[in-house]
Amino acid sequence: MKPAISIPTPFGPWRLSPVPLLVPALMVVALVLVGSPSTWVTLTLAGLAMGMMIFIMASGLTLVFGLMDVLNFGHGAFISLGAFIGVTIMTALSPWMDSLSLAANLGAIGLGALVAMVVAGGFGYLFERTIIRPVYGDHLKQILITMGGMIVVEQVIYVFWGPDAIPIPRPDSLKGAFAFGDVVLEKYRVLAVVVGLVIFAAMSLTLKRTKxxxxxxxxxxxxxxxxxxxxxxxxxxIAVFVVGSALAGLGGVMWGLYQEVITAPMGMSVMILIFIVVIIGGLGSVEGCFLGALLVGLMNNYAAYLAPKVALGSSILLMVAIxxxxxxxxxxxxxxx
Amino acid sequence: MSRTATETSPRTGHQTASHTTNGRPPLLRLSGVHTHIAQYHILQGVDLEIPEGGLTMLLGRNGAGKTTTMRTIMGLWKVSAGEITFAGDRLNGLKTPDIARKSIAHVPETMGIFGGLTVRENMVLAARTGPMDEDRLRWILDLFPSLEKFWNAPAGALSGGQKQMLAIARAVIEPARLLLIDEPTKGLAPAIVGALTEAIRQLKGFGATILMVEQNFAMAKAVGDTVAVMDSGRIVHAGSMADLAEDTALQEGLLGFSMEMHQ
Incomplete structure (x- = not known):
C-alpha cells in the first residue's frame, strides 16, 4: 500500500501565515489614501512592475546567500553587464527594434535578454570560480573582494562601451499605454509584470516540483x-550561482529598458534596493524575496505620489518596520x- | 559464528575493538586515526574494527570523541593521521558524498532533518538513486507509523521523537551496508525510546551493520552486540556488550558509573 500522498504538499512557510496578505493590505491602505481608483490602478501597476524587476534581479542573490552563505556585493556587476550586452544586441538588431511590428520588437528584446543571460551566467561562473571560491566561509573577505570585483567590471564596461550613459529608447510597440477609461496602464510595465510572474512561477515550480x-x-x-x-x-x-547571475543579467536588460538609459554603475545603484528586498524577504527565501520586492515596488510608487519628500526613504522605513x-x-x- | 577480541595495536599501543566474523576482514576499520578540529586534537589514535552484521555500541563520557569519530568516518572532519578503510577501500581524503555513495548512511546527533521540507520530500531526497522502493517504504512506514500520518506535513513541525524516526527512516530508505547512528534517544521521552529500540532491533534483524553512539544504557544493553568504549580520543575497551553489562566494576572504571544506576 502506498502512503497517502494525494494531499497537496505545503510549500515552505506560506501555510497559515499572514505575511502574504501584506501586499493586498498595502494596496487597500493605498487605495484609501490615494482616493482616486484610476490613479491607484496606475500607481499599483507601476509598483508591481518595479517590484517584479527587482525580484528578477534579487532572486539569484537570495538563493546564493541561502545555499552558499555567500554575501555577494558584486551581484550588481551582472546587472550592469547584462544591460550592456542586451543593449548591444538590441542595437545590432535595430531594424527589428525600429519595426512597427510587436513581434519584431519582442524578438529583438528577447534575443538581447537571452544573450545577456548567457553572458552574465558565464561571467557568473568565472566570478564564482576565481573571486568567490577562495573566500568561502569568510563574510568580511567576501564583501571586500566582491565589491572589488564589481568595481573592476564597471571599469571594464567603461573600456568597452565608454564612460557616457547610453540611451535606450523602447520600441514603438512598447511605448505609450493602454487606456481603459480613466485607468492608464503603461505597456512596458504590463510586460514587466508578465515577465516577472513567469520567472516567479518557473522558479516556484522548479523549487517545488523537481528534485x-x-x-x-x-x-x-x-x-x-x-x-x-x-x-x-x-x-x-555553481549551478545556482550561474542561474542567479543570468537572472541578474535579464533584470539588467529590463531595468535598462524601464529607465531608458544604461550606465556602468546602474548595477551598484540598484543593489541598495536589492539588498533591502533580500533582507525584508528573509535571507535565502525566494517567496520572501518576491513579497519583499512587491512591497518595495508598491511602497516606492505610492510614497512618490502621496509624499514625494519621503519617497526616497520609504524603502528603508519599510525595512525598519518589517x-x-x-x-x-x-x-x-x-x-x- | 562471531568472535570478539581486544587487541593491542602495534601502531599506537592502544586497544583495538576487533570483532572478526569467521576470519573475514572487518567491514570498517579505523587504524590509528587522529582528528584535529581547529587547534584541538580530538581523536588521538582511534583503532576500531566493525564486523559485517551486528550492532556495535560506541560508548564513553561526554567529550570522549564519539561524535567526532562518526563525523570523521563520514568525511565531515578531516583525518589528520591514520587510515580508515571500508570494505577494503580507503576512505581517507574522500569527500562526504563519495563516502555516502559507498553505502554508508549517517544519522547525525542533530538529526539533520530538513524542517522546511515535508516528510515525503525528506524521504524523496534520501532515495538518491531513484524513486523510493515501494516495498521498502511500506516496511519503513510500518516501522514508524507516525511518518505516514504526517507524510505531507512539514518535517519541522514533527515532535522530537518523530524527527528521530524520520532521520532513521531516511537513512534506511536505500539499503546501506553500514549505518552510523549518533545518539538516537537524545532528549526523547521513554515511550519513544522504547519504540526506537524496537525499530533498531528490527533493523538488526534485517542484517544491517550498525555503529551507534548512545548515552541511554538501557537501550545500549538491549540492542548492542559488541561495544567499544572511548576516553580522551582513544578506544580504551572493546568487547561484547553482554560482558560489559554484567561487569559493574568495569562499567564504573570505564564510564564512571554502573549501567544499573542509569536505567
Missing part, C-alpha cells in the same frame, strides 16, 4: 546533510546547520 529544486531548498537549510545523503553540493552551488516585526525577515528559510 533539483528539493536539493536547493534542502541545501539552503543544511548543506552538510545534503552531502551526507550522497549529493555533491558543490556542483549545485525587521522590528520580524527580525529574520518575512519568510526566512529554515536553517538547520
Amino acid at each position: 533539483i529544486g528539493l536539493l536547493v531548498r534542502a541545501g539552503v537549510e543544511n548543506g552538510e546533510m545534503v552531502e551526507t545523503l550522497g549529493y555533491r553540493i558543490g556542483a549545485l552551488f 525587521l522590528m516585526w520580524r527580525p529574520e525577515g518575512l519568510l526566512p528559510a529554515a536553517k538547520g546547520r
Whole structure:
C-alpha cells in the first residue's frame, strides 16, 4: 500500500501565515489614501512592475546567500553587464527594434535578454570560480573582494562601451499605454509584470516540483546533510550561482529598458534596493524575496505620489518596520546547520 | 559464528575493538586515526574494527570523541593521521558524498532533518538513486507509523521523537551496508525510546551493520552486540556488550558509573 500522498504538499512557510496578505493590505491602505481608483490602478501597476524587476534581479542573490552563505556585493556587476550586452544586441538588431511590428520588437528584446543571460551566467561562473571560491566561509573577505570585483567590471564596461550613459529608447510597440477609461496602464510595465510572474512561477515550480529544486531548498537549510545523503553540493552551488547571475543579467536588460538609459554603475545603484528586498524577504527565501520586492515596488510608487519628500526613504522605513516585526525577515528559510 | 577480541595495536599501543566474523576482514576499520578540529586534537589514535552484521555500541563520557569519530568516518572532519578503510577501500581524503555513495548512511546527533521540507520530500531526497522502493517504504512506514500520518506535513513541525524516526527512516530508505547512528534517544521521552529500540532491533534483524553512539544504557544493553568504549580520543575497551553489562566494576572504571544506576 502506498502512503497517502494525494494531499497537496505545503510549500515552505506560506501555510497559515499572514505575511502574504501584506501586499493586498498595502494596496487597500493605498487605495484609501490615494482616493482616486484610476490613479491607484496606475500607481499599483507601476509598483508591481518595479517590484517584479527587482525580484528578477534579487532572486539569484537570495538563493546564493541561502545555499552558499555567500554575501555577494558584486551581484550588481551582472546587472550592469547584462544591460550592456542586451543593449548591444538590441542595437545590432535595430531594424527589428525600429519595426512597427510587436513581434519584431519582442524578438529583438528577447534575443538581447537571452544573450545577456548567457553572458552574465558565464561571467557568473568565472566570478564564482576565481573571486568567490577562495573566500568561502569568510563574510568580511567576501564583501571586500566582491565589491572589488564589481568595481573592476564597471571599469571594464567603461573600456568597452565608454564612460557616457547610453540611451535606450523602447520600441514603438512598447511605448505609450493602454487606456481603459480613466485607468492608464503603461505597456512596458504590463510586460514587466508578465515577465516577472513567469520567472516567479518557473522558479516556484522548479523549487517545488523537481528534485533539483528539493536539493536547493534542502541545501539552503543544511548543506552538510545534503552531502551526507550522497549529493555533491558543490556542483549545485555553481549551478545556482550561474542561474542567479543570468537572472541578474535579464533584470539588467529590463531595468535598462524601464529607465531608458544604461550606465556602468546602474548595477551598484540598484543593489541598495536589492539588498533591502533580500533582507525584508528573509535571507535565502525566494517567496520572501518576491513579497519583499512587491512591497518595495508598491511602497516606492505610492510614497512618490502621496509624499514625494519621503519617497526616497520609504524603502528603508519599510525595512525598519518589517525587521522590528520580524527580525529574520518575512519568510526566512529554515536553517538547520 | 562471531568472535570478539581486544587487541593491542602495534601502531599506537592502544586497544583495538576487533570483532572478526569467521576470519573475514572487518567491514570498517579505523587504524590509528587522529582528528584535529581547529587547534584541538580530538581523536588521538582511534583503532576500531566493525564486523559485517551486528550492532556495535560506541560508548564513553561526554567529550570522549564519539561524535567526532562518526563525523570523521563520514568525511565531515578531516583525518589528520591514520587510515580508515571500508570494505577494503580507503576512505581517507574522500569527500562526504563519495563516502555516502559507498553505502554508508549517517544519522547525525542533530538529526539533520530538513524542517522546511515535508516528510515525503525528506524521504524523496534520501532515495538518491531513484524513486523510493515501494516495498521498502511500506516496511519503513510500518516501522514508524507516525511518518505516514504526517507524510505531507512539514518535517519541522514533527515532535522530537518523530524527527528521530524520520532521520532513521531516511537513512534506511536505500539499503546501506553500514549505518552510523549518533545518539538516537537524545532528549526523547521513554515511550519513544522504547519504540526506537524496537525499530533498531528490527533493523538488526534485517542484517544491517550498525555503529551507534548512545548515552541511554538501557537501550545500549538491549540492542548492542559488541561495544567499544572511548576516553580522551582513544578506544580504551572493546568487547561484547553482554560482558560489559554484567561487569559493574568495569562499567564504573570505564564510564564512571554502573549501567544499573542509569536505567
